[in-house]
Amino acid sequence: MSLADSDHELVVEELGREPTPAEAALFENLWSEHCAYRSSRPLLSAFESEGEQVVIGPGDDAAVVALPTDGDDDVYITMGIESHNHPSYVDPFDGAATGVGGIVRDTLSMGAYPIALADSLYFGDFDREHSKYLFEGVVEGISHYGNCIGVPTVAGSVDFHDDYEGNPLVNVACVGLTDDERLVTAEAQEPGNKLVLVGNATGRDGLGGASFASEDLAEDAETEDRPAVQVGDPYAEKLLIEANEVLIEEGLIESARDLGAAGLGGASSELVAKxxxxxxxxxxxxxxxxxxxxxxxxxxxxxxxRMCYEVAPENVDRVAEIAEKYDLGCSVIGEVTEGNYVCTFEESEARSASDDSTDERSESGERETVVDVDAYFLGEGAPMNDLPADEPTQPERDLPEIDLETAFEAVLSSPNTASKRWVYRQYDHEVGVRTSVGPGDDAAIVAVREANQGLAISSGAAPNWTDTAPYEGARAIALENATNVAAKGATPLAAVDCLNGGNPEKPDVYGGFTGIVDGLADMCATLETPVVGGNVSLYNDSPSGPIPPTPTLALVGTKDGYEAPPLALEPGAGDLLLVGDRGLESGDVRLGGSEYLAQFDGSDRFPALPEDPQALIETVAAVANDESTLATHDVSHGGLAVSLAEMVTGEAGLEVDIPVPAGTEAGVAGALFHEQPGRVLIQTTDADGVREAFDGVAPVHSLGTPAEDGTLSITVGDLSIDADAAKIREYRSTIAAELG
Incomplete structure (x- = not known):
């Protein structure tokens, strides 16, 4: 890429001269879509980001949110999410690994210690060898980096869809822990303070990464764009995490920014501009x-x-001592001023690749000013794009006629609904001894003992939903993530999003992207859950076409204590209830966006959502915490059939009879496979109490009493299917059976 003609004219007008090559490249990167959000920023005002719990909202390296506590001490979490999509296509291992490293450093720059990761991954059809190659490489990269730095990966999602074939998505969220005294921001504080670079030495890897992320992937991207992909060193990152902890504890840092997109130029200019x-x-x-x-x-x-720190002059020597202790490089590269953002350079034959001294200079060298611009103009001067958008339309109904047993096996065996254990067993999700509920459940729970709170974490999107109906599907994704944390007894606290789309210059693509922004924003506002930060990744387009609009949401909730009802049924105890609308009573079961239709090439409108989502979520969380509740599980991807099958493990079994009223067009398939979110399965010893709790909030249906035979028997209308726990495990082992 190069600086667009219109941008070049603006820069020349501002500078009163032609930009130097370094200035032109800096503007190109910092005014790219990846850094400046030129096509998305006009839409992001739809999100509500304020609340009494919000300490720092959007605009910093990570958001800061206060946890509810019983005492006087403030306990904060940080929340951040990033994408590393293009790099993960070119080099799946390093692309994904450095995505983890980047979001962890965003956490460090707020004065926080990272305590949990969540990854949401999206690939092309699982049957394709190239998709499996990317999938394996990305998972290996995440597991290697996360395990080496000792930060547990506790939550996330994996989805497969044809339209990710030419452009996979790797979205990684990180939660950190800090407090009021430790808190640091990315806003430079005072002229005269020094700018200190701490961490690995600078090489030539990742050059032009920001501009690379702001264009469509070409057919030869895997070879031609390899130099734009960074190479990670998790062992250096672990040292940086621990060194940062000492720097924060000793109060040596005035402000901080990690070196990510656009490298030193991006981090240092943004730091002082703020x-x-x-x-x-x-x-x-x-x-x-x-x-x-x-x-x-x-x-x-x-x-x-690498990290860029603002340090008071009297603390520079101590920072250097700490860096040396942790075997990290340290350079005093300049200072904060009241003037422009100025970079100078002296070519010197006296410096060598092995000489890390920051003080030696060649007497004969000449210092050249390569950048001299206003920092605010560099960071905020990019004009926003005003792009046309086509309104998305929902598909017409075209329902396939499929045998129930065939459909049950196909949906349970789909890589989208099958067990993801092959993925998360590669992650160390218990390091740090905070994980109370790990991957494989609706939401993870991390113990924040400093506040006596359990922090529930859910992260993901649903490409089938937003491909079918961007606005409605995005609303459903927000509700689904909130239901996940509520099913474990937590109340939503805050969220961050990663908004992924194709080429925004295409009106149909931009229309879909606009839909997911508005849908996510509307439901989060309805749930009174502030969206405190996020990331936008556009130009996820390739010769095979654009990706589906994909709004990954990472949502956290809090609860007293760290325990939660399990997902698996307790054999021979209580009653199993379905909370939520079956859709059968209205005679209009919508299957749009379901895995069932994806498997059998059908289409339909997207399901309607509950009328009062906030009351529903609050009630689900309250009931989940009741001592009479034995197990909970949300109903979403794959529908009721998949959720029931996931609860039947070991000796627990269940016999379910679902009547299908005459005239229900979607019939049996709708009863088992429609994917309206906001529904929950609850095993309880107090069925009447659950019905009373949900009176006026949501309907409650009895599904039967869990047995001890380890068999799931479902009768729907005149049809029935039976599968024991072993058969269900076989169906759901698609990924592990293929990849080992």
Missing amino acids: GGLGAHIELDRVHQREPNMNALEILLAESQE
């Missing part, structure tokens, strides 16, 4: 791992495991 200040940086002071790097390479390289 404070309304400038900087003077000597690029040749940056410790480097490769010889003869020029100013542009030093400025824009996206080498990993």
Whole structure:
């Protein structure tokens, strides 16, 4: 890419001259879609980001949210989410691994210690070899990096859809822990403070990563764009995590920013711009791992495991001591000023690749000013795009006629609804000894003992839903994630989103993207759950076409204590109830967006959502915490059939009889496979109490008493199916059976 003509004109007008090559490249990257959100920022005002629990909202490296506590001490969590989509297509291992590293450093820059990760992954059809290659590489990259740095991956999702074949998505969220005294922001504080670079040496990897992420993937991307992908070093990141902890504990940091998109140029200019200040940086002071790097390479390289700190002059030596203790490089690269953002460079033959000294200079060297611009204009001056958008339409009804047993096996065996144990067994989800409920349940729960709170975490999207109906599907995704945490007894606290779309210059694509923004924003507002931060990734387009509009939501909720009802049924105890509308009573069961229709090439409108989602979520959380509740599980992907099958494990069994009223058009398939979210299965010893709790909120249907025979028997109308726990495990082992 290069600076667009219209942007070039604006820059020349502002500077009163032609930009230097380094300035032009810096503007190109920081004014790219990836950094400036030129096509999405006009839409993001739809989100409500404020609330009494919100300490720092959108705009920093991560959001900060206060947890409810009984005492006087403030306990905060940080929340952030990022995408590493294009890099993960070009190099799935390093692309995914460095995505983890980047979101962890965003957490560090707020003065927080990372305590949990959640990854949401999207690939092409599982039957394709290339999809499996990307899938295996991405999971390996995430597990390697996360396990090495000792941060547990506790939640997430995996989805397969044809339209991700040419452009997979890798969205990673991180939760950190901090408090009022430790809190740091990315806003420079005072002129005269030093800018100190701590971490790995700078190389040439990742050059132009921000601009690379702001264009469609080409057919030769896997070879031609490889230099734009960063290479991670998790062992250096672990050292950086621990060094950062000491720096924060000793109060040595005034502000911080991790080096991500656009490298040093992006981090340092954004840091001072947020404070309304400038900087003077000597690029040749940056410790480097490769010889003869020029100013542009030093400025824009996206080498990993690096942090930029603002440090008071009297604390610089102590910062250097701590960096040395943790075997990390440290360079005093400049200082905060009241003027422009200025970068100078001195070419010197005296410096070598192995010389990390920041003070040596060649007496004969000449210092050249390569950047001299207003930092705020650099960071905020990009004009927004005003793009046309076509209103999405929902499909007409076209329902297939399929044998019930065939449909049951096909839906349970789909990689989208099958067990993801092959994925999460590769992650260390117990490191840090905070994980109370791990992957494989509706939501993970992490113990925040500092506040005596369990933090429930759910993350994911549903490409079939938003492909069918962007607005309605995005509303459903927000409700689904909220239902996940409520089913474990937690009340939603806050959320961050990763909004993924194709080329926004295509009106139909931009229309779908607009739909997911509005849908997610509307439901989160309805649930009174502030969206406190996020990420936008556009131009996820390739020769095979655009991705489905994909609004990943990472939502957290809180509960007293750390325990939660399990997902699996307790054999021979209580009653199993379905909370929520079966759809049968109205005679209009909508199957749109369901895995059932994806398997059998049908179409339909998307299901209607509950009338009072907030009351529903609050009641689900309250009932889940009742001592009479034995098990809970939300009903969504794959419908009732999949949720029932997931609860039947070991000796627990269930016999269910679902009557289908005459004239119900969708009939048996609708009863078992429609995917309206906001429904929950509850096993309880107090069925009347559950009905009373949901009176006026949602209908409650009895499904029977769990048995001890380990068999699921479902009768729907005149049809029935039977499957024991072993057969269900066989159906649901699709991924493990294929990949080992």
